[in-house]
Amino acid sequence: MARLNLLEETRFEKLPVKVYENKHIASKKVAKRIADLIKRKNEKQENAVLGLATGATPVEVYEELIRLHKEEGLSFKNVITFNLDEYYPMKPDAKQSYVRFMDEVLFDHIDIKKENIHIPDGTLAEDDITDYCLAYENKIGEVGGLDLQLLGIGRTGHIGFNEPGSAPNSGTRLVTLDDLTRRDASRDFGGKENVPTKAITMGIGTIFKARQIILMGWNKKKASILKKAIEGEMSGNVPATYLQLSENVEFVLDRDAASALTRFDTPWLVKDCNWTKELIKKAVIWLSSELKKPILKLTDEDYNNNGMAQLATEQGPAYNLNIDVFNQLQHSITGWPGGKPNADDTQRPERKEPAKKRSLIFSPHPDDDVISMGGTFIRLVDQGHDVHVAYQTSGNTAVWDTDVLRYVEFAIDFKKSTGEDTKNLEETYEKMREFIEQKQPNEIDLQEIRDVKGFIRKSEAIAGARYAGLQDENIHFMALPFYESGKSKKDPVTEKDIELTMELLQEVKPHQVFAAGDFADPHGTHIVCFNIIIEAMKRLRKTEDWTKDCWLWMYRGAWQEFDVHEIEMAVPLSPQEVQRKRDAIFQHQSQKDRPVFPGDDEREFWVRAEERNSETAEVYHELGLANYEAMEAFVRWKFD
Incomplete structure (x- = not known):
């Protein structure tokens, strides 16, 4: 197994690896290799x-x-x-x-x-x-x-x-x-x-x-x-x-x-680096985590003995590097996610002006808002900002069939109690029940069933948003068309999805947009919803002045968390705020205990969120910063 000809920068790699910017380029390269093989074989009148x-x-x-x-x-x-x-x-x-x-x-x-x-x-x-x-x-x-x-x-x-x-x-x-x-x-x-x-x-x-x-x-x-x-x-x-x-x-x-x-992950271990501010931050945090030492206790010897001698020599001494990275982390922590009024904001992640901001939280599914940033959501409302939430999809594929029957049975009983005629509803119920009893795996639900599943998710989202403190007029249901196929594999995005998003942005004219940057969800909905927002905002930025003062923050939590070196705003939560966030998540009863699409994480969503928020706070503490109960993390998307 001769691998002696590998480049120094790939010495950790035990076989040849080619890396392309994206899968589209890579796929075309592989297809060309296959095509060339087929042609060579054909010229020799041989089979490939x-x-x-x-x-x-x-x-x-x-x-x-x-x-x-x-x-x-x-x-x-x-x-x-x-x-x-x-x-x-x-x-x-x-x-x-x-x-x-x-x-x-x-x-x-x-x-x-x-x-x-x-x-x-x-x-x-x-x-x-x-x-x-x-x-x-x-x-x-x-x-x-x-x-x-x-x-x-x-x-x-x-x-x-x-x-x-x-x-x-x-x-x-x-x-x-x-x-x-x-x-x-x-x-x-x-x-x-x-x-x-x-x-x-x-x-x-x-x-x-x-x-x-x-x-x-x-x-x-x-x-x-x-x-x-x-x-x-x-x-x-x-x-x-x-x-x-x-x-x-x-x-x-x-x-x-x-x-x-x-x-790519720790390049300082294999080659000399171009030490950008971002790479220095990542490397110092890595060193602190590897040695289990707070950042401010790292020494020149620690740098020299762990593959970072070049950094200490060119950018050091260690004391200066430690202070700089520690300050960056400290400045990312804020209890004022909408900006702190009448405060010096030069070292804060958000602007102080305007003191009362319009904040628009985009939630791909009807529960991502409270799962991933419920504490920040509640904090923004408590601090007097004009907060809106927009549920981009109905989430109607992620409800158990048994819940549908239960809710329709409730509706029938309620109508009977008021003396209303229930004949049509009972006929629809029987049609639903017959379909569900004979339903095949991945079979598309009847439209009536999809509607009820959507109503269930909508009512839960309203309850969650109200619990966070929103008025009904600030709760928006977009029902983006790409999602409404009734299939787990969704339709392609169309102009209508982008236009609906642009219309809502124009209506609210937010100073802050929060969007799910949590692209590990198994259904792929998050990345689709995020790309729709980006495209809508790019178009609006060409013609509308208010967009120049609109910042976009990405959140995570349902499926993954940002690495600490990526975090630009960390919002600490007290034990009481963690409990309030949990209660907001609990409003989504159809997703409680066992959701339809749990992915490969067996924990309930509220448990995932709490444990990830707690882990983020613990990492900050281990790096030498204050010891908080939990933290929600955000990264700002840069358009320019």
């Missing part, structure tokens, strides 16, 4: 044998191959494909089938011969699987072996469905899926309980035989597992680490997926 992957990661690669076929004449008549895996049991026409996935994202759009497509058969009798898998392996060998194998990586470190515990010489076989893998797939199946527990997969040994292996990884969700795969010791606990044994592998990542690699 491809190992293909499924999931979100390779989709743009396939889109580019389709474009090359339709616009540049790339032919797939000489291509033979073998897919990595398939759920078991699984019918080929099921929505979650990889047969259907490959047809929809690639095969139906190119000129490949149907007899050249091979995907594991999820309809076999279990007794036939062993022989089938041996035949699958033999078929790959008969056509000359895989020229190129595409891979993604799961958060367990699996490649294909080779879960932790897989052997490096394993062949094609039936496997049991890891619980985390099933949780990640739950959105496609309408709940983890509907995800198959098994799958047929190519083995790691089969993958190794490919003459080229390209593992692709996009976004920060994959960053931590990619660091283990690339920099960690080989282990059956992370099957992708076995790729370190191959001479034919290359990882292709976007910047977010590569962000945890040493050369």
Whole structure:
């Protein structure tokens, strides 16, 4: 395993890695490599044998191959494909089938011969699987072996469905899926309980035989597992680490997926750095955390012994660096998230003027506002600001069917108690109940059911906002059209989504906008809602003067938290304010105990929020600052 030619800056990396600015560029690069292989093989009148992957990661690669076929004449008549895996049991026409996935994202759009497509058969009798898998392996060998194998990586470190515990010489076989893998797939199946527990997969040994292996990884969700795969010791606990044994592998990542690699996360450990203010802050906080010493107690020796000698030499001494970073952290703490009136604001995160601000809190789902910034929300109201909240989506996919029946039953009884006719409502109820009893996983709800689910989330949001102190006229329900598909996979954003957002911004003309910068949510709604806000504000900034004085603050909490070096405003909460925030979250009863989409965090939302806020406060304290009960953290978005 010769890796001696790696650059010094990548010496922590045990296999070749190419990093591109984003997944769009990276996907086109990978598609070009595949296209070039197909063309070279075609010139020799040979078949190109491809190992293909499924999931979100390779989709743009396939889109580019389709474009090359339709616009540049790339032919797939000489291509033979073998897919990595398939759920078991699984019918080929099921929505979650990889047969259907490959047809929809690639095969139906190119000129490949149907007899050249091979995907594991999820309809076999279990007794036939062993022989089938041996035949699958033999078929790959008969056509000359895989020229190129595409891979993604799961958060367990699996490649294909080779879960932790897989052997490096394993062949094609039936496997049991890891619980985390099933949780990640739950959105496609309408709940983890509907995800198959098994799958047929190519083995790691089969993958190794490919003459080229390209593992692709996009976004920060994959960053931590990619660091283990690339920099960690080989282990059956992370099957992708076995790729370190191959001479034919290359990882292709976007910047977010590569962000945890040493050369990006702690670059001072591998090379001389251009020491910007932001990098100095990150490095000093890292050093303090590594040594478990408050910032003001760090010494020149600490810097020199932990890879930061260059910083101490060029920007030191340590005392000056410590004071500067400590002050930056101290200045980020404020009990006045709307700015403190009649105070010197030169070292404060928010402006003092105007003393009474219009604050607009955008909440992607009807509970993100109180979960992620409930303490700050209440503080802004208490301090006299004109606070508005805008719920961007109805959240109507995240309500249990049983709640729908319960609420309609209540409505029927209420109408009866007032002497009203309930015939139509009872007919609708029976229609709903019949549908729910026969409902299939991921089946789109009846419109009446979607409406009731939306009403439930709306009533809870109103209760939460009222508890925070808002008047009803300051509570806005946007029901952005992209979300209202009734599916877990939403429609594309349209001009209407942006126009509705612009109209609300023009109506309120806020001095402050708060938006969810919490992009780890499993449904992807947060990033979509955030991008709509950014696009709306960019357009308004071209024509409307008030936007120049409008600051945008990003919040997190439901799914992740900002790293301390990123935080620009930290709002401390007292024990009483933590309790008030909890009570506001409790207004969202449909999300209590067990939400429909919990992600891979089993804690209730209020527990997640409290523990993350407490952890942020504890990190500040460990760095040598005041010891608060909890802190909500914010980062300001810079438009210019």
